Amino acid sequence: MLIRNFVNIVFIVAGIVMITAISFNKLSVWSLIVLVFCWVLITTYGVLNIKAEYFLKSLNNNPNIKEKKVAITFDDGPDLNTLKILEVLDKYKVKGTFFCIGKQIETHPDIAKEIIKRNHVIGNHTHTHDKFIDIYSTNRFINEIEDADIAIQKISKKKPLLFRPPYGITNPNIARAVKKTGHTVIGWNKRSFDTTIPSEKVILKRITNNLKNGDVILLHDTKLITLSVLEQLLLFLQSNNYTTVTIDELFSIQAYA
Template identity: 30%
Template sequence: MAVQKTRRRWPVIVFALVITLLLGAAGLYQVANARSFQLAGKLTNRVETTEKLVALTFDDGPDEHTQEIIDALAAERAPATFFVVGAQMEANPGMAEALVKAGHQLANHTYTHRRMIFVSEETVAGEIERTDRLIRAAGQQGEIFFRPPTGKKLVTLPLYLSEHDRHTVMWDLEPDSGATPTAAEIVTQVGQEVRPGSIILLHPWYQSGQNTRDAIKDLTATLRADGYRFVTVGELLARA
């Protein structure tokens, strides 16, 4: 009889273990992808303010489209923050310097754009510090903000950032992530969802970023017509 009861319990025990593992995995996924939370250190995804300020941020790059992006932003006098990839800076010499010269801010998006979860502290340090040196060499002054590739962070990365007093900058609006909207759709979504203090994430690089590049002029013009003023991430965080 005891053996039969034990056999009947095994499916229940196995089921409970599977559920526990699934819940644990779901929890880790939520923490790794959270835009407004990380396990350690400073993180901002939007600044609470009544001023109609907005920070445009561009991930990845730079590449051969840099001057096109600079010209589009200049047309509306819109400074932006570029979360650059170290390997791309080396592959496209002079482009990061051109961004700084045009009045934009450079920030760190790692050297290789690898996902920064389940990695060693040495990997984190190498990815960040190598890119920091390139950003300094391009002429960026002041604090260098950080954004993890695809926004993913778990334990090692936040601990490193906290120990080195680094500030993680996420976003609250991403009109071109995970899809290929038209330029008009990008402009419409931003116009509908933007709030004072918003940090907008855009991906204007490579051939896949053509629609985003096409949207920059109308996007900046639309926000300015609605009373918004463009600032860098550093300027926005100074209001926090």
């Protein structure tokens, strides 16, 4: 049972009990208001935190990995900066997983082909990554996923099976869309915040602090600061005997159909 279903059942039962008590003047109506507020808070947390697996199942890390293996993932490309990211990965003989936006692939098809050529993995990150995409209807979100699949297939000749929701946001419409398209949802448990934090040192510390076997690291190949952080991260992993693998390797799943 998804956490959402369990939470809803608990709150519905609690609500019925409270309404009954209020009708007999045993409780104040404020008790019901507090209950509803708590439900809103929990649901909001579930929407914003993919690791909560509130609306759908996602692979955020693999704690069963015994070897010192981690996965580095990149969102929002391909971008001109992606070429520099690829050079750094080549330098350290490391493979990454790139969750690409369909429109970005259409804008930079040669860079997308370069990702494939260098044996990295490409996953689906929707077609537009619109800032209001989290309120799209189920059908519109299905179109977002399928259009991005088409863009990826054009350059890879393979249908991607890995999907990461924009911003890591999930909701019932996204859950229904992913169930329809059949993708495996990939989250993360090491968020760098390289899109908002201006300090390389702080970003690197966020990633490396308490790093464990099977962790999934989130970076963005569209950011210049990520380039510097990536090289420092790879040096850290190398010195601490970590191996970097792609998402499909980390979870022993298929990246493409």
